[in-house]
Amino acid sequence: MRRAKIRSFTSVPLLLLLLLPLAPILVWSLANRWQYPASWPQALGIQGWRDFFSVGGAAALGHSIVIGTFVTLVVVPLSFMAAAAISQLKGWYLRIFEGTLLLPVLIPPFVLVIGVSAGAVAINIPVGVGVVLTLSVLALPYATYILRSAFTSYGSAWEEEGQLLGASKFQIFIRVRIPMLQSAILAASLVAFLIGWSDYIVTLTVGGGQILSLPLLIGASASAPGNDSPLAVMSFISILIPVLIAGLVIFLTKKRGEVKSS
Amino acid sequence: MRIRSILPLLPAALLILLVSGIALAKTILGSIGLWSDLGSGPGSLLGFHMISKSVGSALGLSLILASVSTALAALLGIGVAYLIHTSSRWSKTLAVVIGCLVITPHLVAAVSFNLLLGDAGFLARLLHPLTSSWPQFVAGPLWLGVILDFAWKESAFIALVILASLPREVQDLRLLAATLGAKPNQIALKVLLPSIKPALIVSSGLAFIYSIGSYEATWILGRTFPEPLANLTFRLFSDSDLGQRPAAYASAVLSLIVIACFAGAMAFFLPKRVNR
Numbered sequence: 210m211r212r213a214k215i216r217s218f219t220s221v222p223l224l225l226l227l228l229l230p231l232a233p234i235l236v237w238s239l240a241n242r243w244q245y246p247a248s249w250p251q252a253l254g255i256q257g258w259r260d261f262f263s264v265g266g267a268a269a270l271g272h273s274i275v276i277g278t279f280v281t282l283v284v285v286p287l288s289f290m291a292a293a294a295i296s297q298l299k300g301w302y303l304r305i306f307e308g309t310l311l312l313p314v315l316i317p318p319f320v321l322v323i324g325v326s327a328g329a330v331a332i333n334i335p336v337g338v339g340v341v342l343t344l345s346v347l348a349l350p351y352a353t354y355i356l357r358s359a360f361t362s363y364g365s366a367w368e369e370e371g372q373l374l375g376a377s378k379f380q381i382f383i384r385v386r387i388p389m390l391q392s393a394i395l396a397a398s399l400v401a402f403l404i405g406w407s408d409y410i411v412t413l414t415v416g417g418g419q420i421l422s423l424p425l426l427i428g429a430s431a432s433a434p435g436n437d438s439p440l441a442v443m444s445f446i447s448i449l450i451p452v453l454i455a456g457l458v459i460f461l462t463k464k465r466g467e468v469k470s471s
Numbered sequence: 472m473r474i475r476s477i478l479p480l481l482p483a484a485l486l487i488l489l490v491s492g493i494a495l496a497k498t499i500l501g502s503i504g505l506w507s508d509l510g511s512g513p514g515s516l517l518g519f520h521m522i523s524k525s526v527g528s529a530l531g532l533s534l535i536l537a538s539v540s541t542a543l544a545a546l547l548g549i550g551v552a553y554l555i556h557t558s559s560r561w562s563k564t565l566a567v568v569i570g571c572l573v574i575t576p577h578l579v580a581a582v583s584f585n586l587l588l589g590d591a592g593f594l595a596r597l598l599h600p601l602t603s604s605w606p607q608f609v610a611g612p613l614w615l616g617v618i619l620d621f622a623w624k625e626s627a628f629i630a631l632v633i634l635a636s637l638p639r640e641v642q643d644l645r646l647l648a649a650t651l652g653a654k655p656n657q658i659a660l661k662v663l664l665p666s667i668k669p670a671l672i673v674s675s676g677l678a679f680i681y682s683i684g685s686y687e688a689t690w691i692l693g694r695t696f697p698e699p700l701a702n703l704t705f706r707l708f709s710d711s712d713l714g715q716r717p718a719a720y721a722s723a724v725l726s727l728i729v730i731a732c733f734a735g736a737m738a739f740f741l742p743k744r745v746n747r
Contacts, residue, residue, distance in 0.1 A: 220561035233586035290479035317684025324494025407576030
């Protein structure tokens with residue numbers, strides 16, 4: 210009983226400590242005027258939101274969604290196939306492919322981008338394609354890891370049952386495998402989207418300044434003084450969209466769990 | 472049979488090998504002058520000579536920042552994971568919060584720490600009546616803003632990896648140890664810590680590698696001089712003078728060597744069960 214109380218007393222300050230760095234974003238996003246050293250804004254309002262839209266925030270938001278979506282569309286099928294195959298491998302084959310999948314985790318992003326941007330110029334690929342492919346490479350290890358764990362714990366009994374009942378390979382894939390792995394596919398999609406959504410350095414360098422995404426707008430605003438309110442709005446949106454998507458993923462996963470158990 | 476079974480792997484593996492291969496080839500060959508941005512020329516170590524004066528401080532700073540922030544993140548991550556695992560009243564809320572922290576972009580984390588800890592930041596304003604001078608968290612000599620930002624962001628990742636890897640029987644082992652008279656600190660050291668060791672090594676190692684390669688937080692919250700390896704590399708690469716490129720590639724190669732040595736050491740220290 211005493212220990213449970215101690216845990217509760219430790220949890221609350223820890224929770225506040227973890228949430229504290231996000232507090233300024235909330236307050237500044239609704240501050241029309243906040244002169245130092247006042248402890249609270251002199252005027253609250255939505256000027257920061259107006260400034261966000263006037264500096265091209267809507268377009269940047271759209272670009273980020275498009276980048277995240279394309280990265281997801283490239284990564285999910287590739288990582289799904291890779292995870293299905295890797296879960297069946299053993300010995301040297303397994304080690305070689307595990308090592309290959311680890312490469313993007315071990316190469317720092319700035320090394321990847323300076324090599325890719327110079328290489329992309331040399332072989333003349335469109336910047337958008339270069340950005341999406343580089344980000345897909347960064348996302349592939351994580352998405353494959355998530356799906357591989359799901360494949361490892363996924364038994365083939367349901368597929369065998371389907372075969373016995375005369376289902377074709379395609380029907381088994383669509384009606385058994387995809388629904389059974391739906392949670393892992395959603396989680397891998399979320400991770401792939403997040404890597405595309407939150408990237409700064411790849412879009413800046415490989416994109417050559419031609420694609421203005423939300424992180425690039427944040428970077429530009431952060432390097433100039435006096436932008437605290439629109440900067441807070443951009444940061445707030447950067448967190449809000451992934452949180453909403455993650456919430457949707459959890460909701461869909463839980464809903465599926467309820468359907469399965471009923 | 473073998474070839475058929477690895478065919479589905481090939482698109483992902485080839486994409487990774489193609490992009491990483493171009494990046495590594497350009498960086499390594501560029502550092503020794505064999506793939507120059509100013510046309511092909513004879514190989515030379517000019518890039519390494521160009522960074523010889525600044526690379527020592529850059530490397531030292533990167534290693535210190537990564538080590539201190541990873542150690543703090545590991546401690547905080549273990550604490551958070553422990554509180555969630557032991558089912559305190561707040562464990563669900565804590566789990567939601569660390570989930571939100573993990574999906575917060577690194578750039579946004581750096582911006583929020585700047586708004587929190589800067590000279591005219593949120594805390595400086597709140598505590599202004601109590602203190603006349605605010606410590607230099609941002610762009611200060613101790614790089615405290617960068618360290619706290621890395622520790623905060625990576626602690627959530629470490630906690631999440633630890634929680635995801637905890638075997639189901641740990642709860643039973645804890646109860647068994649308690650029934651046999653083990654004290655809470657004995658249970659933590661002899662039951663929980665060995666269970667989380669592989670996940671702790673892997674997640675802390677990844678956090679360390681990320682910190683070495685991270686650019687955004689040190690750019691927003693750090694000083695312009697001395698600069699960490701990632702910032703040195705990126706500044707040299709972004710210079711309008713293409714003559715600086717060999718130095719950028721040389722600096723990038725050094726980062727790769729540091730990370731390769733660290734990854735090798737990490738693989739060596741992993742328990743055999745994990746390190747197949």
